[in-house]
Amino acid sequence: MSLMGILDRVADSATFDKTIEPARRAVQAVLRPQAFKDLLHGTWLGHPVHPVLVQVPVGSWTSAGLLDAIPPLRPAATVLIGTGVAASIPAALSGAADWSEQGIGVQRLGALHAVGNTLALGLYVGSLVARARGRGGLGRVLSYAGLGVATGSAAVGGHMSYAQSSGASHSATAARAMSSDWIDLGPLDDLPEGRPALRTGSGGSVDVPLAVVRRGARVDAFIGACSHLSGPLHEGAVEQVRGTDCLVCPWHGSAFDLEDGQPRRGPAANPQDKLEIRMQAGRVMARLPGRDR
Numbered sequence: 001m002s003l004m005g006i007l008d009r010v011a012d013s014a015t016f017d018k019t020i021e022p023a024r025r026a027v028q029a030v031l032r033p034q035a036f037k038d039l040l041h042g043t044w045l046g047h048p049v050h051p052v053l054v055q056v057p058v059g060s061w062t063s064a065g066l067l068d069a070i071p072p073l074r075p076a077a078t079v080l081i082g083t084g085v086a087a088s089i090p091a092a093l094s095g096a097a098d099w100s101e102q103g104i105g106v107q108r109l110g111a112l113h114a115v116g117n118t119l120a121l122g123l124y125v126g127s128l129v130a131r132a133r134g135r136g137g138l139g140r141v142l143s144y145a146g147l148g149v150a151t152g153s154a155a156v157g158g159h160m161s162y163a164q165s166s167g168a169s170h171s172a173t174a175a176r177a178m179s180s181d182w183i184d185l186g187p188l189d190d191l192p193e194g195r196p197a198l199r200t201g202s203g204g205s206v207d208v209p210l211a212v213v214r215r216g217a218r219v220d221a222f223i224g225a226c227s228h229l230s231g232p233l234h235e236g237a238v239e240q241v242r243g244t245d246c247l248v249c250p251w252h253g254s255a256f257d258l259e260d261g262q263p264r265r266g267p268a269a270n271p272q273d274k275l276e277i278r279m280q281a282g283r284v285m286a287r288l289p290g291r292d293r
């Protein structure tokens with residue numbers, strides 16, 4: 001079985017579910033208020049912030065491993081290890097915030113990822129202590145062990161992103177199935193006022209659900225699958241969130257600005273793909289903008 005096959009087995013196993021749910025609730029209780037969670041998700045950036053933050057510890061620790069191999073440069077390696085230890089804290093917080101809003105398969109692998117990262121962090125802290133006490137040899141053994149564990153844990157994190165679509169935009173994935181043609185969404189008067197309605201966009205071989213909101217003569221249409229985890233936006237609501245009219249997902253409460261689809265409240269960090277609208281003889285026509293075709 002391949003390494004990734006083993007990770008899929010872990011994602012399918014319910015062995016540790018009894019500890020995962022209390023941990024998830026504890027993370028959600030600690031990471032408050034919502035504005036703090038959104039900061040950690042990357043909602044303000046329009047992109048998940050965890051993969052950005054992990055660059056610092058990963059880069060610092062990898063560089064420290066190289067510098068430790070050259071005796072005159074070992075003091076610089078110690079500085080980089082300390083930098084990585086400090087930078088791992090915000091990276092861990094953002095990862096925990098994202099993890100607490102994922103499906104169970106991702107949470108199972110995420111728990112393994114967190115255990116690996118915690119072990120790596122402990123090894124690096126031990127390395128710093130050993131170096132401070134003049135035991136450089138032990139410090140290097142501990143930091144190289146930390147690098148090995150952190151690398152393995154990074155592979156688990158990569159599997160969560162690339163194989164389990166954690167952090168990916170599910171809206172963009174759904175948009176790729178759509179054709180580039182104008183789609184007839186029906187008469188304007190058939191759309192309910194001020195709440196989302198389900199319409200269907202034609203794809204190459206499948207129909208793509210759309211969430212369409214009418215406010216007077218104005219219509220906003222979005223890909224129907226929420227960018228966070230594909231929640232059905234047509235079952236959501238239109239609400240004012242942080243001063244803007246938003247389409248709110250019924251699953252985890254992400255709010256997308258009706259003007260441009262940008263997330264105004266998480267856990268979504270990616271925007272919601274929005275369609276262009278034109279009116280034609282009282283009927284609403286929609287199509288994806290150029291970047292999605």
Ligand code: FES
Pocket residue numbers: 226227228229230231249250251252253254266267268
């Ligand atoms: S699916 Fe999670 S907020 Fe929409």
